[in-house]
Amino acid sequence: xxxSKPVASMGTEETYIMVKPDGVHRCLVGEIISRFEKKxxxxxxxxxxxxxxxxxxxxxxxxxxxxxxxxxxxxITSGPVVCMAWEGAGVVASARKLIGATNPLxxxxxxxxxxxxxxxxxxxxxxxxxxxxxxxEIALWFKEGELCQWVPAQxxxxxx
Ligand code: IDP
Ligand code: MG
Numbered sequence: 283x284x285x286s287k288p289v290a291s292m293g294t295e296e297t298y299i300m301v302k303p304d305g306v307h308r309c310l311v312g313e314i315i316s317r318f319e320k321k322x323x324x325x326x327x328x329x330x331x332x333x334x335x336x337x338x339x340x341x342x343x344x345x346x347x348x349x350x351x352x353x354x355x356x357x358i359t360s361g362p363v364v365c366m367a368w369e370g371a372g373v374v375a376s377a378r379k380l381i382g383a384t385n386p387l388x389x390x391x392x393x394x395x396x397x398x399x400x401x402x403x404x405x406x407x408x409x410x411x412x413x414x415x416x417x418x419e420i421a422l423w424f425k426e427g428e429l430c431q432w433v434p435a436q437x438x439x440x441x442x
Pocket of ligand 1: 345350354383384402403404405407408409411
């Protein structure tokens with residue numbers, strides 16, 4: 283029971299986190315993954331991936347009317363991204379806090395964007411903005427069979 287109990291409490295919410303091409307080129311992949319790992323969230327999926335244009339357009343469809351949309355699509359498809367699915371109670375809002383404000387100059391020190399970026403158009407990482415979008419984006423970026431169900435050995439030391 284001690285070992286199986288945390289499974290239910292971790293499985294309440296999931297978020298899609300992505301290291302953008304600038305983060306990959308700048309060798310920040312390990313650093314960014316590490317922040318979520320150390321926090322105590324559960325990694326369910328992880329891959330290096332060259333994003334096709336239609337997927338980038340679907341992912342950012344809510345921003346279609348924005349002036350920066352074409353350059354955003356060019357940016358996201360310009361090189362490989364690292365796709366991640368993370369799980370945990372409250373993971374969506376907590377990941378957004380770890381990531382920091384959209385504009386890295388306004389992001390607090392200690393956040394990923396606050397520590398590692400200077401421009402909105404090169405803000406190194408994406409995080410879903412709601413549990414609904416977390417589910418939508420994970421389904422969009424991962425195929426069935428690419429996600430793992432597992433219980434980390436440290437689970438009882440993270441969740442009582
Ligand atoms: P978020 O990534 O913090 O959720 P959104 O407003 O959802 O921010 O915008 C999605 C992405 O679009 C941003 O992370 C950034 O890469 C890009 N973006 C947003 N606003 C601008 C802008 O004013 N100029 C250039 N790129 C932008
Ligand atoms: Mg957003």
